Amino acid sequence: MNHLLLLLPLLIPLYAAILCLFFWRYVKVQQYIAVLAQAGLLVSTFLLLLEVNTNGIATTQIGNWPAPFGITLAADLFSCLMVLTGSIVGMAIHLFSIKGLDRGRQTFGYYPILLLLQLGIGGVCLTGDLFNMFVWFELLLICCFVLIALGGTKPQLEGAIKYVTINLLASGFLLTGIGLVYGITGTLNLAELGLMARAPMTHPSMVTLAGMFFLVAFGTKAAIFPLFFWLPASYHTPPIAISSFIAGLLTKVGMYAMIRLFTLVFIQDKGLMLPLFTVLAGLTMVIGVLGAASQNDFRKILSFHIVSQIGYMLMGLAISTPLALAGSIYFIMHNVLVKTNLFLISGVVAHRHGTYALKKLGSVYLQHPFLSLLFFISAFSLAGIPPFSGFWGKFMLAKAGFEADYFGLVLTSLAVSLLTIFSMTKIWNEVFWKRKPETDPLLEVMTEADLRVNRLLHLPVVFLVVFILFIGVYAEPTVALAQRAAEQLLNSEMYINAVLKR
Amino acid sequence: MKTVILATAIRILIPIFLLFSVYTLFRGHNHPGGGFIGGLIGSIAFVFHTMTHGPHHTVDTFLKVNLYGYPRQPNQSRSLYLMRMMRVNVWRRRRQALHQDIRTHMVRIEPISIIATGLLLAASSGLPALLTQQPFMTAFWTDFYLPIIGRPGTPILFDIGVYLLVIGIVLKITFVMSEE
Secondary structure, three states, X not given: OHHHHHHHHHHHHHHHHHHHHHOOOOHHHHHHHHHHHHHHHHHHHHHHHHHHHHHOOEEEEHHHOOOOOOOEEEEOHHHHHHHHHHHHHHHHHHHHHHHHOOHHHHHOOHHHHHHHHHHHHHHHHHEOEHHHHHHHHHHHXXXXXXXXXXXXXXXXXXXXXXXXXXXXXXXXXXXHHHHHHHHHHOOOEHHHHHHHHHOOOOOHHHHHHHHHHHHHHHHHHHOOHHHOOXXXXXXXXXXXXXXXXXXXXXXXXXXXHHHHHHHHOOOOOHHHHHHHHHHHHHHHHHHHHHHHHOOOEHHHHHHHHHHXXXXXXXXXXXXXXXXXHHHHHHHHHHHHHHHHHHXXXXXXXXXXXXXXXXXXXXXXXXXXXXXXXXXXXXXXXXHOOOOOHHHHHHHHHHHHHHHOOOHHHHHHHHHHHHHHHHHHHHHHHHHHHOOOOOOXXXXXXXXXXXXXHHHHHHHHHHHHHHHHHHHHHOOHHHHHHHHHHHHHHHOXXXXXXXXXXX | OOOHHHHHHHHHHHHHHHHHHXXXXXXXXXXXXXXXXXXXXXXXXXXXXXXXXXXXXXXHHHOEEEEEEOOOOOOOOHHHHHHHHHHXXXXXXXXXXXXXXXXXXXXXXXXXXXHHHHHHHHHHOOHHHHXXXXXXXXXXXXXXXXXXXEOOEHHHHHHHHHHHHHHHHHHHXXXXXXXX
């Protein structure tokens, strides 16, 4: 059963994408295929999580080649949680794009590419081979390039070129790092690498050198402090269905790879790595949130907040105790859901009012109290107000930080939370609360059909809010899962033994 | 760029390219070759044809399939009708086409569906293993040898898939580029 369950998160999107290619001219059929595939993916990832939760780490060897030689797929709790969160978000995005994306873009291979992107996310999270991981990242890069450039308007192409240039550079660093690692240890299997990096004959400074290449590469893909400039430059350009998927998931996939590698392989030189991560985490949080405070566009504020939130995920890696890593894992899940949802809400508002600029928006609260409630829940989750999900992630991180004497970092993170509330309040004030500035009333005219579409667009937002409320209000199972995932990450022997079958 | 010399030469060369590509495809398991290279060699034929005759002519020559059909007789059963239709399309096509009742439908094969077929074959080559509770893409081989092909097995499906995929993609790129 393991072999099938582990492959389903990859096979379902792949086969759905192939089917979509067969029905290239029939957008309606593609929509059905894509939504069905997402539902299947949701079920299969949930089953995988159950299986891994009860029976421990699941592995399969592609082509039946034994572990250090063939490509391994391995799912521990962390990867299961990632693919599950990814499929939840994917479902919401597919539902949103059916009505929320213009027809012209949908006809040019939008659904196959989106499914392939989902395949790439599953691949990165489930693979147990370093080079294979690189290949999946390339798949993500190509799909993202197509999605950002889809439609070919001028700002989109500009954003896409920035995105691709910097990320290609990062891929180059990644490849160099992989080459170095292969030169040092002679293997690319993650579990075998974990063994070799701990072996006495491996030179620790060489491993650290290779680790720096990976830090730069995944740092660029995850948008940590000095390497994040491509993100606010490109993420707001495509239509909202696309940018919310990319913004919600992709940086976190980079973060996943970073946590995986820096807990399994590059763990020798903690004296250098942990202070470095601490500084980077603090700076990422502060710079991101300050960038957001200076913006006046709904989507740009949210884009800068992605950067700021990446800092929290890095904070867990910097503290590197079980509780801190659990906080990171919980925070990643929470952030994927909330960030996507906030982007989708901005899309619903823009669908009704035709703009993302804070200056031109207003009195949404008066017209859509329900949407305002949904925004309120998501924004408070993002800021970390107690009953909602962000609070638990930040609480675990702060507690772990105090226990491990990282007072500076914890204080920074709390201050950044305050600034996050400031940003969210700004959006609330400008978009929802203030009186709408006088504009041409003709711009506001909507037909009955448009209004119906707008009501339908609420559906994916509600879908995501249900999950946000679930992991926030009833946090215990999720927190427990995150803690067990963190234990699995820190006891690398479990992963190594499961893959190498020792 | 239509020259008589190239046009004549390409007429002779196309079958050679295609034969050689298929040969490369099947010898790929144990020798240099395989689906990717075979596909590239095979697509050279189409690229040259497009260069000499233009994309529309290439589509007309290689990617249009005639399907023959006739309306169902009033008291003919559905299964018999389907079988007849299949026979019409397989057996003695040319001679059938001259019959007056039979109508011809032109079907154009899009490069995108060649790509999709290739992907489908390549992805499905791993599925038999899953059905027998083995890891994905575990190879199954038969016991007998066939001339040229060698020992048939599931990995050859993967290679054929890659072959179709490469041909489809090169065709798509060629058509798009030459129409501009």
